[in-house]
Amino acid sequence: MDFNLTTTDAERKFRFELGVFLDQELTTEICRQHSMDLGLGKEAREFALKLGKTGWLGRGWPERYGGSGGTVIDEYILVQEFARREAFVPNIVARFMCGPVMLRHGSEDMKSEFLPRIAGGEIEFSLGYTEPSSGSDLASMRMRAVDDGDSFVISGQKTFNTQSHFADYHWLAVRTDPDAPRHRGISLFVVDQRATGITISPIDTLGGERTNEVFYDEVRVPKTRLVGELNKGFYYMAEALGYERLMLFQSIRLVPSLNRIIAHTKVTSRGGDLLCNNPYVRRHLAQMATEIKVAQAMEDRAFALLKNGKPLDHEASLLKLFGSAMRQRFADHALDILGPTGRLENNASGDPLGGEIAKLAKMVVIDTIGGGTSEILKTVVATRGMGLPR
Numbered sequence: 001m002d003f004n005l006t007t008t009d010a011e012r013k014f015r016f017e018l019g020v021f022l023d024q025e026l027t028t029e030i031c032r033q034h035s036m037d038l039g040l041g042k043e044a045r046e047f048a049l050k051l052g053k054t055g056w057l058g059r060g061w062p063e064r065y066g067g068s069g070g071t072v073i074d075e076y077i078l079v080q081e082f083a084r085r086e087a088f089v090p091n092i093v094a095r096f097m098c099g100p101v102m103l104r105h106g107s108e109d110m111k112s113e114f115l116p117r118i119a120g121g122e123i124e125f126s127l128g129y130t131e132p133s134s135g136s137d138l139a140s141m142r143m144r145a146v147d148d149g150d151s152f153v154i155s156g157q158k159t160f161n162t163q164s165h166f167a168d169y170h171w172l173a174v175r176t177d178p179d180a181p182r183h184r185g186i187s188l189f190v191v192d193q194r195a196t197g198i199t200i201s202p203i204d205t206l207g208g209e210r211t212n213e214v215f216y217d218e219v220r221v222p223k224t225r226l227v228g229e230l231n232k233g234f235y236y237m238a239e240a241l242g243y244e245r246l247m248l249f250q251s252i253r254l255v256p257s258l259n260r261i262i263a264h265t266k267v268t269s270r271g272g273d274l275l276c277n278n279p280y281v282r283r284h285l286a287q288m289a290t291e292i293k294v295a296q297a298m299e300d301r302a303f304a305l306l307k308n309g310k311p312l313d314h315e316a317s318l319l320k321l322f323g324s325a326m327r328q329r330f331a332d333h334a335l336d337i338l339g340p341t342g343r344l345e346n347n348a349s350g351d352p353l354g355g356e357i358a359k360l361a362k363m364v365v366i367d368t369i370g371g372g373t374s375e376i377l378k379t380v381v382a383t384r385g386m387g388l389p390r
């Protein structure tokens with residue numbers, strides 16, 4: 001199942017040492033806190049700090065910003081080794097979406113203030129892009145920041161900001177020039193998520209994950225918290241979305257689940273025969289395994305491009321498009337295999353595999369929406385990838 005891209009001794013050593021650490025430190029409770037997005041409980045917070053102390057969370061970043069050197073392949077190893085164990089890299093928004101953009105475009109002061117704390121596992125960010133009437137078309141966002149001397153004063157509303165109830169900082173995109181062309185009047189800020197004037201209210205989702213509406217009422221944000229240049233925020237946001245699409249879906253995350261389903265078919269009978277002998281079940285399993293391998297090959301290819309210094313451009317969209325739909329098909333195949341009781345969860349009696357597939361089937365609904373819907377990604381692939389007219 002594992003197409004190992006790692007070629008250098010240093011990368012292999014990193015994978016091994018990280019694996020040993022994770023096998024010792026990752027508990028079921030920490031994995032549960034990661035996957036249920038419960039705001040990171042005490043155990044997961046402590047684990048993040050412990051990982052931060054090893055320097056591995058900042059792997060791939062320069063040492064002066066709290067990193068421990070290494071390559072982009074080390075970053076890939078980091079997400080893969082967590083996914084293989086059904087956990088998530090702690091503070092993943094800060095580490096893989098905001099941090100890389102800050103590293104490329106942030107002021108020296110901003111990099112020194114935030115990157116070491118991200119690499120140390122100390123702080124998490126929440127993405128503040130979507131508004132009630134601005135989702136896919138982010139360039140239409142209306143929330144405003146008004147220049148007021150040393151600060152900007154920000155008012156308006158964001159919605160579906162998933163980590164805001166526990167994040168330390170808001171990675172906020174707002175309009176700073178209402179008269180400029182739509183894409184050129186947006187700026188990105190780092191805002192204290194608990195600043196005076198911010199109200200956060202929950203939105204519960206089908207998948208059990210909490211997301212939030214976030215309201216700003218004349219929130220004062222110092223100019224030092226502007227990311228990069230004024231009015232370039234849309235382009236930085238696009239860059240962060242590229243990282244998000246690349247890092248979010250590690251197909252290896254499904255392998256343990258596939259293995260549990262296979263084991264289940266070997267001990268469970270239906271109609272007088274074991275499920276594993278049923279041609280219908282076998283076809284489903286073969287399809288699931290094939291699609292995981294295809295997604296893994298696509299992930300390896302994307303990282304091979306990066307390693308060779310090539311731009312990713314539409315490749316991250318392609319990966320997210322396939323990976324997200326693949327996870328939904330995986331859940332559908334699994335439900336077909338398990339039969340009607342596969343939909344039972346929450347320890348209902350008779351739920352196969354402890355209700356994990358029923359839960360998965362609800363959690364993957366968001367996959368083809370968040371980080372860019374499949375319809376939008378198909379347009380990106382068609383235009384940027386295939387050169388079709390806009």
Ligand SMILES: Cc1cc2nc3c(=O)[nH]c(=O)nc-3n(C[C@H](O)[C@H](O)[C@H](O)COP(=O)(O)OP(=O)(O)OC[C@H]3O[C@@H](n4cnc5c(N)ncnc54)[C@H](O)[C@@H]3O)c2cc1C
Pocket residue numbers: 126127128129130132133134135136137159160161162163205209211366369370371372373374375376379
């Ligand atoms: C659980 C959850 C968590 C989220 N977390 C975050 C977060 O942390 N931070 C954040 O900023 N946002 C977050 N989002 C928001 C998410 O990114 C948006 O929901 C997504 O971008 C779609 O925007 P929308 O909901 O406004 O739908 P719309 O943009 O209104 O789209 C509605 C439908 O129309 C289709 N559509 C729209 N435009 C086109 C077009 N040009 N061509 C073809 N089809 C089109 C879409 O594909 C979709 O099917 C989250 C959303 C959810 C549901």
